[in-house]
Amino acid sequence: MTHAIHKESSHSGFSLIEAVIAIAIAGIAFFMLTETFFNVLLTLEKLESESDYQKDVRFVRSQIIQIADPDEVEDGGEISTLNLGEAEWSAEIEPTETVDLFQxxxxxxxxxxxxxxxxxxxxxxxxxxxxxxxxxxxALLDDIRRNIEDEAFGRDW
Incomplete structure (x- = not known):
């Protein structure tokens, strides 16, 4: 008698559902990576264009801050910048409650x-x-001195 030898087939490999799920996960990951890459490129482009603008703002600000005469600051003026051409500026100076501090x-x-x-x-x-x-x-210094003296007088040392 001959016996038929049957080999039981083992599950080697992935089922169709596992393969579809793996492809879907890979597609989502690829889409997210691509979108992130383009967002980084757009951000770098925007930063590059803003950096020229920010450089010019810093330059104009530094030129204005160096002016010693407050009347000259309030008169305003024009400054040539490197990237954006001419910059026309104006300023208003207001004293604050703090001595020698101006807004x-x-x-x-x-x-x-x-x-x-x-x-x-x-x-x-x-x-x-x-x-x-x-x-x-x-007058401001006198007010400050009086406030300090009033507070010191009220304390119980």
Missing amino acids: LLLEIEFENPDGEPIPYSERLYLLRPTWGDSFERS
Whole structure:
């Protein structure tokens, strides 16, 4: 008698469902990586264009901050920049409650070779002992001195 030898087939390999799931996961991962890559490229391009703008803003700001005369600062003016051409600026100076500290509202409009002018504004706080009126400065110092003395008098040492 001859016996038929049957080999039991072992499951070697992936089923159709496992293969479809693996392909779907790989497709999602590929899509996410591609989208991330393009987002990084767009961000780098935007940073590169903004860096020229930021360089010009820093340059104009540094030129204005170096001006010693407050009247000259409030008169405004024009400065030639490297990337965006001419920058027209204006400033308003306001004293603060703190001695020798001034608030400077700076507005800059950059000439844009590609179209509309680019506006920029910021508020700076500058410590300028030479800008204050000596009478106002002494009045502020007297107020501060009185406040310190009142607080010291009220304390129980």
